[in-house]
Amino acid sequence: MGNALIYLTLLAYFGATASWLGFFLAQRENLCRGGAWLLGTGLVFHTLELISRTWAAGYLPVATFGQTLLVSAWALVAAFLFLYWRFPIKVLGALTAPLAALMVSGTLILHPGHGAVSPMLQSLWLTFHIILALLGNAALTLAFLGGIFYLVQERQLKQKKFGFFYRRLPSLEQLDGLNYWCLTIGFPLLTAGIISGSLYAQYTFGSFWSWDPKEILTVIAWLIYAVLLHERLTVGWRGRRAALLAICGFLVLVATFVGANLWFGGYHSFSSFLKQP
DSSP: TTEEEEEEHHHHHHHHHHHHHHHHHHHOHHHHHHHHHHHHHHHHHHHHHHHHHHHHSSSSSSSSSHHHHHHHEEEEEHHHHHHHHOOOOGHHHHHHHHHHHHHHHHHHHOOOOOSEOOOGGOOHHHHHHHHHHHHHHHHHHHHHHHHHHHHHHHHHHHHTTOOHHHHHHOOOOHHHHHHHHHHHHHHHHHHHHHHHHHHHHHHHHHOOOOOOOOOOOOHHHHHHHHHHHHHHHTTTOOOOHHHHHHHHHHHHHHHIIIIIHHTTTTTSSHHEEEEEE
């Protein structure tokens, strides 16, 4: 089918972007429902594309930055639709849909890469580790987006500007609840991803820890989220501090995803996954 499925995915995600931005501007429920259906339809095409690529390659397609963007976009949309079903903060789609569309676009724009694939990627256990980590990252990305909305809404209230954004954003209580929901979903998944990766490293390299740049940055991000979750549960942290810490954790995750893979080297880098001929 060539790239037909990925183009259909992209078409659905851009359509969802238009619908959700329309909902954000006009506050019409039919646009919100249309955006959700378009994202769901896109996720079906997206899933079929990943299955097709995995079947053809014999491994989960994460050997290059572009391929990993495609899998990460799938995790983001899947996490959002689950959260939307359980905790319907509708306006979040106005950020999630365009972000997913841009990530899938990056897959088409970036060089696909050629060369011998590392045998590591052909392990079912490593696939399990990657999926857990990316789903955790996706849930924590939604916490970041919710944190951005929280800070915007809080600023509107402090300045007593009850205008455009104030009328379109959820209450601070709802946004804080979103932060907590995303954290309680994303943190266990990220933890499971770290543990499964450590077990695989022990099996493959004979060591749970090797001071790889991605390992270090991931643990830093994990510690930020662990502090946030601990303080929320024991001290009752809420609101601005929780939003800011969720944003800080996400920035470290971005550094982990982009920097450690592209610039810092190590056995997690894309250069170690795909050997150029």
